[in-house]
Amino acid sequence: MGDTCGAVLRCRARMKIKESGINLLAGDLVEVNVSDGVIEKVYPRKNSIIRPPVANIDQVVILMSVSKPPIDLVLLDRLLISVESLKIDVILCLNKMDLINDLQKERAEEIRETYENCGYRIFYTSAVTGQGVHQLETFLKNKVNVFAGPSGVGKSTLINRIKPGLQLKSAPVSLKTERGRHTTRHVELLMIEKATFIVDTPGFQKLDLKGFSSRELSSCFPEIISFAGSCRFTGCMHRAEPDCRVKEAVQRGKIAPWRYNHYLMFLQEIQQAEKKF
Numbered sequence: 001m002g003d004t005c006g007a008v009l010r011c012r013a014r015m016k017i018k019e020s021g022i023n024l025l026a027g028d029l030v031e032v033n034v035s036d037g038v039i040e041k042v043y044p045r046k047n048s049i050i051r052p053p054v055a056n057i058d059q060v061v062i063l064m065s066v067s068k069p070p071i072d073l074v075l076l077d078r079l080l081i082s083v084e085s086l087k088i089d090v091i092l093c094l095n096k097m098d099l100i101n102d103l104q105k106e107r108a109e110e111i112r113e114t115y116e117n118c119g120y121r122i123f124y125t126s127a128v129t130g131q132g133v134h135q136l137e138t139f140l141k142n143k144v145n146v147f148a149g150p151s152g153v154g155k156s157t158l159i160n161r162i163k164p165g166l167q168l169k170s171a172p173v174s175l176k177t178e179r180g181r182h183t184t185r186h187v188e189l190l191m192i193e194k195a196t197f198i199v200d201t202p203g204f205q206k207l208d209l210k211g212f213s214s215r216e217l218s219s220c221f222p223e224i225i226s227f228a229g230s231c232r233f234t235g236c237m238h239r240a241e242p243d244c245r246v247k248e249a250v251q252r253g254k255i256a257p258w259r260y261n262h263y264l265m266f267l268q269e270i271q272q273a274e275k276k277f
């Protein structure tokens with residue numbers, strides 16, 4: 001055994017690893033025999049996700065653009081709750097700030113305030129002017145960061161800005177749909193610094209909520225958690241029940257209506273899926 005000293009090795013897994021049914025993932029920590037490139041051992045993972053296939057993630061960065069394409073809050077919340085359910089740290093990034101107009105700026109501020117009140121860190125960036133990029137970078141240090149978000153929001157461009165020379169392909173957003181084409185296919189840990197990595201993922205488009213239970217869903221909305229404790233019924237789903245503090249909080253403007261609506265929408269999806277089984 002030895003240290004690869006930063007060199008990239010082409011490796012294959014020892015038969016016993018293959019036979020044990022372990023599928024190696026990007027991000028796996030392994031012991032490798034540097035002389036013949038055979039992987040002898042795969043260390044236990046602290047987490048892993050299937051789509052994209054990555055292990056040992058420290059943080060997910062959810063990227064949306066403020067314009068072209070406009071922010072998709074349903075997708076943002078879908079991504080957020082799927083990361084929450086995995087108990088992985090998450091930060092949010094609103095990119096293409098150079099394209100923002102006054103109306104969009106007001107909306108972006110409202111969005112920022114809402115998510116900050118839920119306890120999330122949210123950055124404004126422009127991969128073109130460099131606005132906010134340095135600040136974002138300081139939060140990526142010494143972590144395996146997975147960049148997630150729909151295609152066309154600027155993930156590859158932002159990564160190129162953070163680490164020029166990686167030569168990631170970026171594709172112009174098609175004028176007709178304002179959605180980018182898929183240019184990111186295989187999964188790779190891009191080394192930014194010695195212990196800092198970014199995984200650029202193929203655009204998440206249709207994230208479903210398979211495997212979620214209705215109870216688990218409410219625990220993925222921090223603002224619902226903070227009011228749910230005082231609802232009249234212990235098993236309150238915060239939908240049609242009387243004396244629901246969550247619904248009250250929505251009416252009093254303490255919970256953003258779109259977040260509550262997304263909760264209801266996801267709840268319905270989950271309950272419909274539960275009925276099928």
Ligand code: GDP
Pocket residue numbers: 095096097098099125126127128129150151152153154155156157158169170171172173180181183184203
């Ligand atoms: P990805 O699919 O998320 O990786 O998006 P890309 O990085 O391929 O970017 C899609 C398009 O948006 C490209 O034409 C980029 O040049 C453009 N783009 C990316 N970031 C910005 C930004 O901050 N401002 C502006 N104006 N354009 C951007």
Ligand code: ZN
Pocket residue numbers: 228231232236237238239241243244245246247
């Ligand atoms: Zn309730």
